Amino acid sequence: MRRRHILAAPAFGLTASWLASPALAQPRNASWPRALTMGTAAPGGTYALYGPAWGQMAQEATGVAISYRTTQGPNQNIILVNRREVELGMVTMGVALQAWNGQGDWTQGNRFRDIRALFPMYDTPFHGIALKRSGITGHAQLGGRSVGVGPRGGTPGTYYPQILNTLGVRPSAVRYGSASDLVGQIQDGLLDCFLFASGVPVPAFSEIEVQADVNYLDFTADEVRRLTTQFPELSPGTLPMGTYRKQEKPLNIVGMYNFAISHRSLSDDLAYEITKSVLGQNARFRQAIAAASETLAENWTKNTFLPFHPGAARYLREAGHAVPDSLVQG
Template sequence: MRNKMPKTLALIAGGALVAAATAHAEVDRDGWPSSFTVGTASQGGTFYIYGSGWANLIADQLGGITGGGEVTGGPTQNLALVHAGELAFGLTTLGPADDAMNGRSPLAPGVVMDNACALFPMYETPFSISALASKGITSIADIPDGSRIGFGPAGSTSDVYFPAILEELGVNFERRNGGWSDLGGQLQDGLLDVIAFAAGVPIPAVSQLEVQTNINIIEFTEEEQARVIEAFPVSEFTIPASTYETLEEDARAVSMWNFAIAGCDLPESLVYEVTRLTMENNDRMISIHRSAEESIPENIVYNTVMPFHPGAARWFNENGYEIADDMIRQ
């Protein structure tokens, strides 16, 4: 005999459905697109996994709108694409964001890209270095002159900042670009000596490498870390030993914050809902990528370079995370 739902529970469930439907209907969808795309980075990197998963989560939660991630050149290109209105959303890093908003983007020198607004904090991007154990490179000082170093996609945060960081530390190298998965394969095949990663940890390409071969994850010395922090918009970071099987203890590094961005002219109601759904579903964000543990409202304080979209700012301010008027796009 089929079980029947008790009358009281049926009434509660029915009421909840009506309430949900009413709340859904009350959202102002005027001007919303029927679909959206999130600019990520190369396949195999954290931006791609995080951004594609986030796009699917938002599309699923919003209903009636489709969304997905798009492979791009990373933070610098995402800023340009969102600024130009070619993408609704994107993922970026605050260093490249500051450059773009002040006309210093390597993609368009002199062009002020100010039509991209901040949404929410994602996570810190550690700058880390890996090499095959067989190369005998265990420190930055060990990197031989003329080493072939992979810096990720051209125009990415890694490509913009890591060469300058290593030059600051006296490393002479041959520069190589490409997607992280491709560079990992080149390292394993002996076509590269070192990969300098700027990506959320654990980096999928590194996790794959350490399963297939023996690698060294090279940390900064205290002196190197302090020198880099003095010269670049980065902060102290520690890669926990639990991040990789290769690490036996925590590794010293530096990092730069990442934020999700949106076109400043997107409807406020859409951006409010996107921000709300992201900030109120952190457990689901973490299931997309572990780095989303840092995708929490408290970390909005790390954005001091680009204004927040009014829709995002409204959610934060309504929930006790104050954003000053001068940091909200007017």
């Protein structure tokens, strides 16, 4: 029987306080709401751990209780924030660009213009994993194979089918689901490969490599060139040795940056304090989750189109970064 591993909570001492009831909240400012809700993503991906980690820091700094809603990922987070069904969320910038312009089938032609950027999170590398016994070592070998690509509303679920199509690869089946479910299907022989995009190390990838010998799938130089030409929002990169325990070489990837977002109606001073609480405690944040090593104010430049919330822009400017007025909107 396959053993299941439960993903651990971030390491810096998440206690019951970050699940506190809104009724127990004591906001530092009487004009602030007692509670906010953050859209995260399905179990097995980085958002599920990263969100509560920064949520705790924001809650401690503001006294506003933050709860978490499991979602399908960036697409659904954008929809929920835009509707104010949740006030906070996390997105990849490619999906955010589709939302802003009303492009991509999932938008149904709607423009989601009530979302605002708070702070940069980390790069999302696209890469895959397969059992070593499958013999699969690259994307070109996935023709006629069954592949999983994460939740339908997530970044990999949106982009990976397009990536495979661009590379001329035709899988026999493309399946959607949570990262935890899809690695389970690999172990059960129901899937040949799991293709994903998330902060690294991907928790679900780390889970399966403990239990089985695996190959990590990256891209050839020609594949990287074709993908970055077709999708300008993607950029080339490398995952160094040591990203995963059983990694046998540096991995050539394409990536897309993530940002935390809020609804535009969030008060300026609350947005300021939330942004400050995260970007101002990077050493502590890194102890909680490795992906936080890229959560630095200087990476605000990874966003070139989505307006920053005025409160977030205020903090970034105080930290010495020249966010232009054209990229700030209330």
